[in-house]
Amino acid sequence: MTYERALPYNFMGIEGPFSRFDSASVLILPVPYEGTTCYGAGTRRGPKAIIDASRSLELYDEEIGEEIYRCGIHTLPEMEPLVEGPAFMVERISSVVEDLYQTGKLIVLLGGEHTISIGAVRGISRYTDLSVLQIDAHADLRDSYQGSPYSHACVMRRVREVCQGAVQVGIRSISAEEMEFVVDKKLGTKSSS
Template sequence: MPNDLYENPPAFHSDDIEPSNQHDAAFHIIPVPWETSVSYGGGTANGPNAILHSSVQLEHWLDGSFPGDAGIYTADPVRCDAPAPTVIENIKVATRAALNINKCPILLGGEHAMTLGPVQACAELDIPFGIVQFDAHADLRYAYQGNLYSHASVMERCTDMGIPLHQIGVRALCKEEADRRIERKVTYLDAADLYWKGYPEQLLPDDFPEHVFITFDVDGLDPSIMPSTGTPVPGGLNWYQAIDGLERALKGRKLLGADFVELAPQAGQHAPDFLVANLIYKFMEIAQRLDCLRS
């Protein structure tokens, strides 16, 4: 895999699917090779390239359909060699380019701090929406290690904007974050309850907005299938729990966009990289089958 974060990698799934232009593609893949506040294991800047290189191993046909036939456009990587506010603005601009033509942006991380960019872009549409977060952590600290733009504070920054939040799979949080959940009226299905009780028939609250943005931190998955992430926590989601959760989160909703973050590739460990590429392609299939895409 190339070391240069901005070297032109393959377009997503381009071995089987001819890359589309911006206007013909339902899905816009936006690589974001950002790594600035990681606090344990590093390597998230290499995540987007790893996902793109793994995606060329995907099969075109998936569970009875061809999700890629809706069109996939892969944008140039967002420049991340700048202070955090500038990077977030760059990410927002790249996301708005897709939203402005009613396409579905799917951002490839990169560390979780990047989610503030697409959330700000969605907020500029002036459409009420909520965030559905798959994660091992709540990310609701006011700041972490003095950094307001930390990956551990990104959901705090998002809920600062008054955006409803529902969390799935959390199993590591501090007292400050538990209190913040109450103050911000954050709803959640934590990993232990999911393990023992399964998903409820209705995942999201009755008053949750129709439009949603999905943020999927891959450490929400169990380390047995996702070791390549900076802060792995035991007791996470398995593959089918992740798929089921995405389906339940999108059922009856309209999708504004999504990101898949915190992959930190490890030399010789190809399975986790391919897992994320496969998860993204499955996400495309779900969004189309459930008729969630804006038009």
């Protein structure tokens, strides 16, 4: 009788030395947080779905002619969501990202909702050359939404508080409040339809 051996449960199903923390140059941090979504549930399942799908990817990248996984990609355990609220989750993510950044490895967060981005950026905000690229249909520049300054609709407003080098691409939906902020701060954000 033969048994099929399953791939390790990590990003791309990477085995052996290429998935170990100490030899990896990339860290994958799954953050299944869903605390401020307002239109349908399910973002908490994002990290698992991405990891599941990644295990079906080819390890060879024909465009660059390399097996990317050889740089070392380590998948960290899922970060347990805090039920105390989004402010606590943002602070926890910030602390974890700041610690991980000290390793010199590239950190990739898999979410979860947009709110996790606030913590990630805050965790590395002391670096003056920091820039953030947001690719999104929504500006996410509200000061508060549904009573929370940490809502998914406020992410880039919080990011811009700690990172002036933020660029937004693909915006097609922006509120009057957000446009007023853009004009007031001379951000140059343009919406498209």
